[in-house]
Amino acid sequence: METQMQTAHLTDEQLTDLLMGENPPAVREHLDACAACAQEAERFSGAIGAFQQETRLWAERRAASLPRLTADREAAFAWWHRPQAWMAAALAIALAAGVGFSIHNSHERGVQQQVIAKVAVPPVVTAETLKADNELLAAIDGELRADSSTPASEYGLNGTLRRGRSRSAARSTNE
Amino acid sequence: MQLILNPAIIGCVPDEAPLTELDDIEALDRIYRSRLLRFVAYSTGDQDLAETIVQDCLLKAYNGRASFRGDCSVYTWLAHIATNLMRDHQRTRKFQFWRMVQKTAPDLSEMGFLLPSRESSVETQMMARERAQQVSAALEDLSANQRTIFLMRFIEEMDLQEICQATGMQTSTVKTHLHRAVKAVRQKLGGQI
Numbered sequence: 001m002e003t004q005m006q007t008a009h010l011t012d013e014q015l016t017d018l019l020m021g022e023n024p025p026a027v028r029e030h031l032d033a034c035a036a037c038a039q040e041a042e043r044f045s046g047a048i049g050a051f052q053q054e055t056r057l058w059a060e061r062r063a064a065s066l067p068r069l070t071a072d073r074e075a076a077f078a079w080w081h082r083p084q085a086w087m088a089a090a091l092a093i094a095l096a097a098g099v100g101f102s103i104h105n106s107h108e109r110g111v112q113q114q115v116i117a118k119v120a121v122p123p124v125v126t127a128e129t130l131k132a133d134n135e136l137l138a139a140i141d142g143e144l145r146a147d148s149s150t151p152a153s154e155y156g157l158n159g160t161l162r163r164g165r166s167r168s169a170a171r172s173t174n175e
Numbered sequence: 176m177q178l179i180l181n182p183a184i185i186g187c188v189p190d191e192a193p194l195t196e197l198d199d200i201e202a203l204d205r206i207y208r209s210r211l212l213r214f215v216a217y218s219t220g221d222q223d224l225a226e227t228i229v230q231d232c233l234l235k236a237y238n239g240r241a242s243f244r245g246d247c248s249v250y251t252w253l254a255h256i257a258t259n260l261m262r263d264h265q266r267t268r269k270f271q272f273w274r275m276v277q278k279t280a281p282d283l284s285e286m287g288f289l290l291p292s293r294e295s296s297v298e299t300q301m302m303a304r305e306r307a308q309q310v311s312a313a314l315e316d317l318s319a320n321q322r323t324i325f326l327m328r329f330i331e332e333m334d335l336q337e338i339c340q341a342t343g344m345q346t347s348t349v350k351t352h353l354h355r356a357v358k359a360v361r362q363k364l365g366g367q368i
Contacts, residue, residue, distance in 0.1 A: 015357075015361070016353070016354045016357045019329075019357055020335075020353065040361075043364065044357075044360075044361055047306040047309060047364055048310060048330075050304070050306040050307040050310070051306070051310035051311065052329070052330050053307070054304055055307070055311075055330065056209075056213065058213070059209040059210065059212045059213035059216070060209045062222065063209035063212050066208070066226060068201065069200050069203070069204040069208075069234070070200065070201055
C-alpha cells in the first residue's frame with residue numbers, strides 16, 4: 001500500500017478526505033514525497049481561504065448597511081410568526097368582504113324593489129273620481145263658452161278689429 | 176441551629192436556564208447576521224433573498240428560543256433554521272421566473288475595495304480575489320445540497336456532525352455530497368491531478 005502511495009498520486013477520495021481535515025499518516029507521507037499532490041492540496045486550500053476571506057468582508061459590509069433588529073422591531077414583526085394573528089387577519093378580511101358584499105347586494109335589491117313597485121302598482125282611480133273629474137271638466141268647458149271676452153278685448157283692440165272688418169265688408173259691397 | 180439559604184435572597188434561582196445570546200435579539204443579530212448572510216447568500220446565489228431569509232431566521236430563532244435544547248451550538252441551530260427556510264423557498268415554484276430575472280447574486284468584484292494591508296501587496300490581493308471569484312463561479316454549478324454542504328464545511332468550518340444536525344441528513348449522505356462538491360470545485364479550479 002505504501003509503495004502504491006509513493007508511486008501514484010492521491011485519489012479523489014484521499015484528496016477530499018485530506019481537504020476535509022482527515023490527515024492519515026500514509027497520506028502525510030505521500031504529500032512529503034509528492035510535490036504535485038502537495039501543490040494541488042495547497043492550491044485548493046489557498047483558493048478556499050481567499051474565498052472565505054473575501055466573502056467574510058463582503059458579508060460584514062453588507063450586514064452593517066442593513067437595519068439592525070431590535071426588541072421594538074421584533075415586536076413589530078412578532079405577529080408575522082403567529083398563526084393566530086394570521087387567522088384573525090384572514091377572518092377580519094373575510095368579514096369585511098362579506099359585510100361589503102351584503103351591503104352591496106341589499107342596496108341593489110332595494111333599488112330593484114323600488115323599480116318593480118313603480119311598474120307594478122297601478123294608479124287607484126275609482127268610478128266616483130272619474131265622475132267628479134268629468135263634471136269638473138264639463139263645468140270648465142261651459143264657463144269658457146259663456147265667456148265672450150277674447151285676449152284682444154283685454155287690450156282694448158275689439159273696436160279696431162270691428163272697424164277693419166266693416167271696411168273690408170264695404171269694399172266688397174262696392175265691388 | 177441550622178441555617179437555610181433562601182435562593183431568592185442570595186440572587187440565585189435554581190432550575191432556570193442561563194441567559195444566552197438567544198435571549199437578546201440585538202445580540203443575536205450582532206453576532207450571527209453577517210455569518211448567516213454569507214452562508215445564505217452563497218447558498219441561494221441571491222443576496223436580496225438572503226437578507227430576507229436571514230431576518231426571518233433570526234426572528235424565528237428568537238421567537239422559538241424555548242425550543243432550543245442546547246444539544247448543538249447556536250450557530251448550528253440557526254443554520255438548521257436557515258436551511259429549512261431556503262428549502263421552503265426552493266419548493267415555492269411560483270414566481271421563479273421573476274426571481275431569475277430579479278436575482279441579485281453576490282458579486283465579489285463589486286465590492287470595489289482592496290483593503291490596505293501590511294501583510295500582502297496589491298498584486299497578492301488581486302490574485303486572492305481572482306481565486307475567490309473562481310470558487311464563487313464553481314459553486315454556481317453545484318446542486319443546492321452540494322453547495323450548502325460545501326459552504327458549511329469549508330466556509331463556515333462546521334464539522335460533519337454539525338452539518339448532519341443542520342441539514343438533517345445522514346453522515347454518509349453528507350459525505351457523498353461533499354466528495355462530489357469538492358471534486359467539481361477542484362475541476363473548475365483547474366485541478367492538476
